[in-house]
Amino acid sequence: MTTIKILGTGCPTCRRLLDDVQKLVINNNWMANVEYITELPAIMAYGVMSTPALVINDKVVSVGHPGVPKVARLIKDAIEP
Amino acid sequence: MENIIKDTKDTIKPRPSSEWRSFALVAGLVVIWLGLYNLIQPFANWLAYDLLAQPEGSHLGESLAFFFYDVPKIILLLGGMIFLITLVRSFFTSEQTRAWLGGKREGVGNTLAALLGVVTPFCSCSAVPLFIGFVESGIPLGVTFSFLTATPVVNEVALVMLFGLFGWKIAGLYLITGLIIAIISGIIIGRLKLERYVEDFVWQIKVGQVAIDQEKPTWTNRFKTAWESTKEIVGKVWLYVIVGIAIGAGIHGYIPEDAMAHILGRNAWWSVPAGVLLGLPLYSNAAGVIPVVQALMEKGAALGTVLAFMMSVVGLSLPEMVILRRVLKPKLIGIFIAILTIAIILTGYLFNLII
Incomplete structure (x- = not known):
């Protein structure tokens, strides 16, 4: 099971990323757990300073919203090696 | 895991030809942009005086010509310049900025922080993680505040609109005073030793470790990101711009010359603080406020008063203070607002004195 975390402080872009990731996972039937992390200590533990950040299997793969196609590629790469 | 990431990196490396295509596309857009920009004036005159048949020099005719000229001009300028600004910003990241600011002394650190505050891409929703990241890595509180102040005070939309409506001199003046205010307020906050007013959990x-496996963006990526941000920013402000210019156009055509000299002229000493206080709650309307202010200046309002008002609209934003409240105790927020307010008021008086 792949875990996908979206680190965000509740800004509009963060919620958009969360939405897009959830849609991608459902539409593609990916086996993945999507979590939205808003607690600051947890966010900071990943060392990011800009939100949102996308974390797949505990690895930060992008900051900001890189666009749906790239998000899809990042998740796909982790799920289907 | 490592291997997978390495593999994708190699496969997605774009061929140079796609880079050239992107450059050609952007060059084409620049040419179209320049063409449109030069068509605005004749188009506005034709629309106001010929199509709508308003006599030149009449109140309505003047207002309409002003409106039809300024709206496309400002929207085009916003589009073009914000694209350019975000393209420049794609070379900077918060993580890199933090590394640059580490171990810098007071003064040098504040100046560098203010300059980086202008070029580092940053949305106010990242203010909190950024703040924690900065103070945790040992960047002094004062230097962090110089960064946090410069970012909103020298706001790209305000800068472009000042350039479009007032010219490069006033836009430049605004940029430089904004930087100086950020440097000085940061130094003052640093000297006051306010670390105890940062929420305790921040220190814990x-x-x-920053472990972001970001591939180095290609030019195609940079253009794409800049295009997306431009769409987002212009999409957010265009309505304010139109409403602001409509009000400005009304003032331009109907309010007599020098009507504002009494209220907003340089001799009305109270107008600078009044303008700053009025600007405090007006954050989201920065784009709409500047055209109105420009029309008022034409009617006799003083430059210092106008600049102070705009800085307070743009730089002292209530939403950002609410966000920062998560990491700062109310007292520090109060001190920060007070220092900024005083600095902006003094700037207003200074400009009214010397210009």
């Missing part, structure tokens, strides 16, 4: 957070 352990910041992890």
Whole structure:
């Protein structure tokens, strides 16, 4: 099971990323757990300073919203090696 | 895991030809942009005086010509310049900025922080993680505040609109005074030793190693990101711009010359603080406020008063203070607002004195 975390402080872009990731996972039937992390200590533990950040299997793969196609590629790469 | 990431990196490396295509596309857009920009004036005159048949020099005719000229001009300028600004910003990241600011002394650190505050891409929703990241890595509080002040005070939309409506001199003046205010308020906050007014949990957070496996963006990526941000920013402000210019156009055509000299002229000493206080709650309307202010200046309002008002609209934003409240105790927020307010008021008086 792949875990996908979206680190965000509740800004509009963060919620958009969360939405897009959830849609991608459902539409593609990916086996993945999507979590939205808003607690600051947890966010900071990943060392990011800009939100949102996308974390797949505990690895930060992008900051900001890189666009749906790239998000899809990042998740796909982790799920289907 | 490592291998997978390496593999994708190699496969997605774009061929140079796609880079050239992107450059050609952007060059084409620049040419179209320049063409449109030069068509605005004749188009506005034709629309107001010929199509709508308003006599030149009449109140309505003047207002309409002003409106039809300024709206496309400002929207085009916003589009073009914000694209350029975000393109420049794609070379900077918050993580890199933090590394540059580490171990810098007071003064040098504040100046560098203010300059980086202008070029680092940053949305106010990242203010909190950024703040924690900065203080945790040992960047002094004052230097962090110089960064946090410069970012909103020297706001790209305000800068472009000042350039479009007032010309490069006033836009430049605004940029430089904004930087100076950020440097000085940061130094003052640093000197006041306010670390105890940062929420205690901030000092306990352990910041992890930055381990972002970001591939180096290609030009195609940079253009794409800049295009997306431009769409987002212009999409957010265009309505304010139109409403602001409509009000400005009304003032331009109907309010007599020098009507504002009494209220907003340089001799009305109270107008600078009044303008700053009025600007405090007006954050989201920065784009709409500048055209109105420009029309008022034409009617006799003083430059210092106008600049102070705009800085307070743009720089002292209530939403950002609310966000920063998560990491700062109310007292520090109060001190920060007070220092900024005083600095902006003094700037207003200074400009009214010397210009």
